[in-house]
Amino acid sequence: MPRTLVSTWYGVYLVDAGDVVRSTEYPRDLESLRARLRMRRSGNLTPEEETISRESAASEPLVTRDRRFAIVPGVTFHGSVGGKAPAAPAALRSRWRELLLDEAEESLRAAWDPSIHVEEAVRAMGDLDSTLNLLGERLTSWVSRDAPVVDEPDEGSVRSLARRLVDPAGSPEGVLPGADAELAHARRELAGLYLATLTARTEVEEAVTGALPKRAPNLSALLGPLLAAKMLAQAGGLARMARMPASTIQVLGAERAFFEHLRGRAPPPRHGLLFLHADLHSAPRKARGKLARALAGKVSIAARLDLQGSPIRPELADAFRARRDAIRAMGKSKSGVRNRSGSRLPLDGAPLDG
Secondary structure (H helix, E strand, O other): OOEEEEEOOOEEEEEEOOEEEEEEEOOOOHHHHHHHHHHHHOOOOOHHHHHHHHHHHOOOOEEEOOHHHHHOOOEEEOOOOOOOOOOOOHHHHHHHHHHHHHHHHHHHHHHOOOOHHHHHHHHHHHHHHHHHHHHHHHHHHHHOOOOOOOOOOOHHHHHHHHHHHHOOOOOHHHOOOOOOHHHHHHHHHHHHHHHHHHHHHHHHHHHHHHHHHHHOHHHHHHHOHHHHHHHHHHHOOHHHHHHOOHHHHHOOOOHHHHHHHHOOOOOOOOOOHHHHOHHHHOOOHHHHHHHHHHHHHHHHHHHHHHHOOOOOOHHHHHHHHHHHHHHHHHHHHHHOOEOOOOOEOOOOOOOOOO
16 A cells, blocks of 8 residues: 655654654744745645655655645545644644634735725715615605695705704794794704715715725726725625626626526626616617626726736726727617618618518
8 A cells, every 4th residue: 555645734744554654844943834834825835745745756656635745746646545643742732823823813914905995985875875865854754844845855955955954044944833942953953964964975975986096996997986886895895806707797786686587587687786887877778788798897807907906007998988889889780770660671782572
């Protein structure tokens, strides 16, 4: 039976029928152990593993449960092979614990993505929008009890109404006929809360607009800061978006429609959040799918460039605009000319018979 190659965090051993016939232990200092642990985690062989595996496999075949040795000629991977290394020295166990804690902290720092702040800001904007809608509806409903005419409850009219309530001088909304002064004060406080929420929402949007081009310049140039921020939040960060294929990016934000399609209840979605792009929602319905597919491909490239810290590449936006113009021209050429009955006229030069 071939000998077994066993690798541990403290050394590498060659085992034959349960006996260690050759071994190379790692240096005992913490820095050396940390360096070899990182080599093993990255899938590379340590210098000690490289030496003992190549020298031993040159004279006889070896088996191992460690896939990293598959690159060494003469070493065969086998998942159920036996072989056990000696236990770690007691003096090293405390260092092993310290080493694992340090590596865990380092992994957490490396995994942290600064774009998480953009995600939280986008979610905060959504929460503030919901809050503004609730407060605005309550204000207009309350004022309608004593005002004969109330504006439509859009953002501008609710904002102006809230301002009149906060500063009621010369405004009939500031007075509650037949009610206590405490209620009038409470309504002014509610209007003040609406204005404060609106101010916070505006500041968050301005912060996202100003911060995202520094973090993701190519995405911001291609989609605009706000849409790029929403796409990042939906994708779960810049690192995750950079790993997504263009087909996934195309339907980000349309997850519900996609799962309805999987259940056979709806056609497949052609776009998600990308519909908010000006070139998509202003395009003809039949061209939106092609435009979304073209834009998603450029977004995928832009995300990878931003993850690598690349500066703005204007050719991405230029390439999308060229593709957009080609899709529009194709749509116009296929539309043809219709006669009064609604059927298409024959193409130029085509025979008229039949």
